Amino acid sequence: MFNVKKAFGFAIAATLIIVSPVKADEIIKLATTTSTENSGLLKNLLPTFEAETGYKVQVIATGTGKALKLARQGDVDVIMTHAPDAEAKFVEEGYGLNPRGIMANDFVILGPKNDPAKIRGSKTAEEAFAKIANSGATFISRGDNSGTNMKEIIIWNKANIDNNFPSYKAVGQGMGKTLLMANELQGYTLSDRGTFVAYKAKLDLAIDFDGGAALANPYQIMQINPSKYPDLNHAGAKALSDWLISAEAQGMINSYKVQGEQLFKATYSE
Known part of the structure; x- marks a missing residue:
């Protein structure tokens, strides 16, 4: 005979199992760059890690700074960033542990397809930036102390150019929004290649300068020193770091493509 009370009890129990919250020690707080989020890479990688380990990764996508x-x-358990000098200082100060280079792409200078500043054919990024500044063309900067913004400032400094020229606009936004603003204003901007490829269908911009190895963009994952913050989820941070250098994850990074284009190259080696 069907027992209504027993059936109801089973239903309640099943509901409780489904909605039971994730335990604090199962959550990994990852601070990372907007490029890893905007490109779709993390949405491709993290579900596999979570299914295999039982951890849940909370992503905070922001600038490297x-x-x-x-x-x-x-405030976070682990970071994945792309600003080598800033990362080295972070380790030297005793905050970062076990930095691991996991992947790379490169930076490119995007601009209008008709290239009004005539930067195509420039021999260096510094030469291209100088042409932009001297032409009066609009340049859209992230202006957010991100790894991309740090690289941009390095280029301006090497070019001996004050980036406070009238057509320079710092917008304080992530890479995706910066690309959309550059597109709207038909200006130049510095972008990581991965985010550009992911957004290309929405943009009427071209790669007007490709610097190759000179504009390399390496990404590292780093754990936080337990001596600074012993109560963080160090076990989870290590698990994520270990997984990202595994053959499985490195293969997934290499095989991740948008519109048929590879966005990142796996770089970890023992």
Whole structure:
């Protein structure tokens, strides 16, 4: 005979199992760059890691400078960034442990397809930036202390150009929004190639300068020093770092494509 009370009890139990919250030690707080989020890479990688380990990754996508600040404050368990000098300082200060280079792409200078500043054919990024500044063409900067913004400032400094010229606009946005603004204003901007490829269908911009190895863009994952913040999820951070250098994850990074184009190259080696 059908027992209504027993059936109802089973239903309640099943509901409780489904909605039971994730335990604190199962959550990994990852601060990373907007490029890893905007490109769709993390959405491709993390479900596999979570299914295999039982951890749940909470992604905070922001500029590298903000990601490092969150780590210094003990607000995240692990970081994945792309600003080598800033990362080296983070380790030297005793905050970062076990930096691992996991992948790379490169930076490109995007601009209108008719290239009004005539930067195509430039021999260096510095020469291209100088042409943009001297032509009066619009340049859209992320202006957010991200790894991309840090690289941009390095280029301006090497070119001996003050980037406070009238057509320079710092927008304080992530890479995706910066690309959309550059597209709307038909200006130039510096972008990582991965985010550009992911957004290309929405843009009427071209790669007007490709610097190759000179504009390399390496990404690292780093754990937070337990001596600074012992209560963070260090076990989860290590699990994520270990997984990202595994053959499985490195293969997934290499095989991830958007519109048939590879966005990142796996770089980890023992």
